[in-house]
Amino acid sequence: SQTIHQWPATLVQPVGSPLSLECTVEGTSNPNLYWYRQAAGRGLQLLFYSVGIGQISSEVPQNLSASRPQDRQFILSSKKLLLSDSGFYLCAWSVNGAGGYTFGSGTRLTVV
Amino acid sequence: ELKVEQNPLFLSMQEGKNYTIYCNYSTTSDRLYWYRQDPGKSLESLFVLLSNGAVKQEGRLMASLDTKARLSTLHITAAVHDLSATYFCAVSTMDSSYKLIFGSGTRLLVRP
Known part of the structure; x- marks a missing residue:
């Protein structure tokens, strides 16, 4: 079956520290992959997407990167976190949307 | 650029009443999705609408899509407290990225 794993579930990091969040997908090949961020009480903002290995597109300029x-x-990832990086990060996958x-x-x- | 507008942003309704959430989008697409989010949780897929005129129902929720009007509706029938949550509509772009762009969400509170 197709599943997606994302970790860690919660993270508290000081300002200026690095970040690495990982997402893995099982049960499918060559999926499109997406990173979203949701600020408290807000909607979902698309940060990055990827249509293949090594192919990364950025939607919002910021101090985050994806691979x-x-x-x-x-x-x-981030080399140095900002307070404004706090939020709920979601990874998603799809093959063609259908x-x-x-x-x-x-x-x-939470960046403190 | 694809934009998705959802209204209302907040809806307080009594149990047993009916109401509709509206989702408009700005560019051509025939792929629209509805999600439910409970506080602190990820997104739960409710409906996938893939063609003009598509209508899907699950329990007290019914979703429809009019691609010509670029409009989807989520209709709630005889609301119950368990439906209290935030509901998001999202539209997929029609290029190979299949980016999913979200509306701002509707926070639904069903009162006894």
């Missing part, structure tokens, strides 16, 4: 080292692995989009369980990041 896709393997077909089913998507990583969100089967819908599956979301991970999310990582709640």
Whole structure:
């Protein structure tokens, strides 16, 4: 079956520290992968998407970056976190949208 | 650029009443999705609408899509407290990225 794993579930990091969030997908090949962020009480903002290994597109300029080292692995990183990076980060995958989009369980990041 | 507008942003309704949430989008697409989000949780897929005139129903919720008007509705029939949550509509772009763009969400509170 197709599943998506996202970790960690919660994270508290000091300002200026690095960040690495990981997402892996099982049960499908060559999915499109997405990173979203949801600020408290707000909607979902698309941060990055990837249509293949090593192919990353950024939607919002910021101090975050993404990488896709393997077909089913998507990583969100930062060298130095800002307070404004706090939020709920969600990873998602889809093949072509027709089967819908599956979301991970999310990582709640608090930058202090 | 695809934009998705959802209204109302907040809806307080009594149990047993009916109401409709509206979702408008700005560019051509025939793929629209509805999600439910409970506080602190990830997104739960409710409906996937993939063609003009598509109508889907699950329990007290019914979703429809009019691609010509670029409008989807989520109709709630005889609301119950368990339906209290935030509901998001999202539209997929029609290029190979299949980016999913979200509306701002409707926070639904069903009162006894």
